[in-house]
Amino acid sequence: MTDSGDRIPDPRFGRPHVVLLGAGASLAAFPNGDRRGKRLPLMNNLIDVLELGSLLDRHGIAHKGVNFEALYSGLVTSGQHPDVIRAIEASVFSYFHGMRLPDHPTIYDHLVLSLRPKDFIATFNWDPFLEQAIQRNYVDRRVQPPHIACLHGCVSLxxxxxxxxxxxxxxxxxxxxxxxxxxxxxxLYPVTQKNYNADPHTIAAWQDTQMVMRHAYLFTVFGYSAPTTDVEAVRLLKEAWGDPSKRELEQVEVIDIRAFEDLEKTWSPFVLREHWEVHHSFYHSWIARHPRRSCEAFFNATMMCAPESERPIPRELGFPELWKWYQPMIDQENEYEAKRAAEDHHQGVTEATQ
Ligand SMILES: [Zn+2]
Structure with missing residues (x-):
């Protein structure tokens, strides 16, 4: 803590905070399911949650205790049962398409409100929650939402x-x-050969993500386990982040409930040991402790030895109060942008008249 009190740091960072979401993020946001209690499936329980058992039984396909990732990629590799594959895909689409955010603010609402237009969220999730959170939080906010990229597609976009x-x-x-x-x-379903070049949307989503990762100052991985069928995804992310020894100023944070040893196995090739941190809850992350100023706060703490006071997301507030809480930060950003534009204009006029 410093003497900065409630002062909000100037929004002077242009470099992005990049966030990568996996299935664990949606599960953390909705441990009891969506608005109507529909459960969030993971790969290891998707067959049960979506009640695909009877379909698989009818076709004599063993599924007890089988992970969806293994079952689906096995079906595709075998080349048999194209009808079953189509039926599974239709079930998955309609299940996720029907999901809705609860009425009260969730992790998704807090996440999108706590990032700025320069920031970027790439998601592997098919669910519609990110898009729904942006819709309901950025109407009349007088500011653009963070950019999003759906790396494996999305049911609502x-x-x-x-x-x-x-x-x-x-x-x-x-x-x-x-x-x-x-x-x-x-x-994009869980098979090793996903072919990220098969359609214009997926190509654009990956190009944008790789480009923005090259410039990222903070990189947060939230609930993404890097499953075995995602080797290509992890390779592309690592390629964009580059050689960890050359990224000494940047930081990676991992939000995950898994044991540290598991996480280290997944992420140590990606980052230098002293440049990553692990949190078991989203609310301990830089995003949640320094909403809309995460890069500034990290820079001040590590480069200037002047840590900012934390301004944690007020989790207990309902929507109108929550939006009111964020508004001074957004106003400050708009004033800062207007001032910079005026200075640029003034400089342009001065140069033109010299
Ligand atoms: Zn068009």
Whole structure:
């Protein structure tokens, strides 16, 4: 703690905070299920949660105690049962498509409100929660939400590629640029050969993620276990982050409930030991302790030896109060941007008249 009191640090960082979400993030956000109590499945219980057992029994496919990842990739590799694969995919799509955020603020709401337009969230999750959280928190906020990329597709989002660059929107709505219907995103299922180059949306999502990761100052991995069928994903992420020994100023934080030894196995090739930290809860992360100022707070603590007072997300607040709590930070960002634009303009005029 310092004498900075309640002062909000200036939003002077241009470099992004990049967040990567896996299935564990959605499970942490909704341990008791969605608004109607629909449970969030993981790979090891997806067959039970989605009640796929009778379909598999009818086709004589063993599934007791089998992980969905192993079952699905086994079916695809065998080349048998194309009808079963189609039926599984239809069930998965409709299950996730029907999920809704609860009425009260959740981790997803706190996450999207605590990042700025320069920041970036890449998600492996098919569920619609990120998109729903952005929708309900960024209406009338007088600021853009953080960017998002759906690395394995999303049930509620689509894209239009009738022009360049692509535009994104809600699935089944019309494109804001050309008025044609937006195409639904392809969901990428757990097989080793996912082919990230098979459609324009997935190519763009990966290109954006890799580009922004090269510039990231903080990188948070939340609830992503890097399963064996994601070797290519991990390779692409590592390639973008680059040689860990050259990223001595940056920090990786992992939010995960797994044992430290497991996490170390997954992430140690990625980062230098002294440049990563592990939290068991989202609310202990830099994002949640320094909302909308995570990079500034980390920089001040590590480079300036001047740690900021924590301004933790007030988890107990309902929506109107929560939005009111964030507003002074957003106002400060808008003032800061306006001042910078005026200075740039002034400099331009001075140069033009010299
Ligand atoms: Zn279009």
């Amino acid at each position: 689509g894209y239009c590629d009738r022009h360049k660059p692509l535009t994104f929107g809600k699935a089944n709505m019309n494109c804001l640029r050309c008025g044609e219907e937006v195409k639904g995103m392809r969901l």
